[in-house]
Amino acid sequence: IKHIGVFTSGGDSPGMNAVLYAIAKAAEANGIKATGIRKGYEGLIDGDFMSLETHQLQKLVHKGGTILKTARSKRFMELEGRKKALQTLKINNIDALIAIGGDGTFRGLLAFSEICDIPFIGIPGTIDNDISGTDYTLGFDSAVNTAIENIDKIRDTAESHNRVFVIELMGRDSGYIAIHSGLVVGADAILIPESGRDFIYLLDKVKSYDSEDAFLIVVSEGDEIGAELLASKINEVNSSVDLRITRLGHVQRGGNPSALDRMLGIRFGVAAVEQLLNGNKNKMVGLLNNELYLTPFEEVVKQHQVNDELQKLLELFGK
Ligand code: F6P
Secondary structure, three states: OOEEEEEEOOOOOOOHHHHHHHHHHHHHHOOOEEEEEOOOHHHHHHOOEEEOOHHHHHHHOOOOOOOOOOOOOOHHHOHHHHHHHHHHHHHOOOOEEEEEEOHHHHHHHHHHHOOOOOOEEEEEEOOOOOEOOOOOOEOHHHHHHHHHHHHHHHHHHHHHHOOEEEEEEOOOOOOHHHHHHHHHOOOOEEEOHHHOOOOHHHHHHHHOOOOOOOEEEEEEOOOOOOHHHHHHHHHHHOOOOOEEEEEOHHHHHOOOOOHHHHHHHHHHHHHHHHHHHOOOOOEEEEEEOOEEEEEEHHHHOOEOOOOHHHHHHHHHHOO
16 A cells, blocks of 8 residues: 545544544555545545645644635535546555545545555444444544533523523434433433333423522434423423523534544554555444444444443433
8 A cells, every 4th residue: 555545524523633633643654645635535436635744733633623624515526426436546556545424424435445455444423423343433532522612501590590401412323422412411311212211200300409509301303292392391391491502513523633533533544554554454443342343344334233231321320
């Protein structure tokens, strides 16, 4: 392998710049050229490249977002777009690819592998933590830290006014951000899509709420009830509550990566280069029980389920 192309794809997540630094550093140490591909699969199709300089990236390890920019490419979903991307790789003599992204990114790589024999290594980069083959995706820990910092602030005002707050967190179809955040802020209820429980228990609890304290409900955006409907149901059972909705939104995606995410970025980046040099292809580098682990893309795209231990904690604290 002489020339690795690297891109970030899907939603950005804190720690992506740390990965880029680690890839550039490991490539440099092995005498390999590393080229950054801008805007995910879009840049792969269009040949939108930039050089990855270790001395510049070194100063960006602490920064959120991705200097390569990112996108969700519709063109790459079509065979025509993938053929064009293959052509771009060949013309530029790129003989290996590292992609950092979420499940959409891995689905893209799977489809691309049908027409492209260049080896790919994937790195899980999404705040959602919804990927099999890793305990943590890059950015999840930072997103949870951002969420709890903000929910702690909401608690201050909620307690001052004796208000009920419905706080909606990101995660797409996964409740990981909501369950982790809800548990450590002492939420009164946590609603996540994976629990399979309805919200009736919550309405019972709110019915007897005496408006003498704060009442914090953390709901994952993927939960079928949704913040607005939940709020109106609460008002139906207890019209005396003073309720506000906060949708934390994209603030969860930004900000400096946590120590864990910076370290994950460094480990994943170096491992990805090493795995390409070892002759591995079409696998994702993950971390299971604090050990680096490789998972084939076919496995990666299967949904990451909230485990039994977390479900039990949800029963105990979130009810
Ligand atoms: O996958 C990351 C994520 O932030 C999800 O939690 C959220 O549902 C989605 O992306 C938001 O996407 P966009 O930035 O395109 O609005």
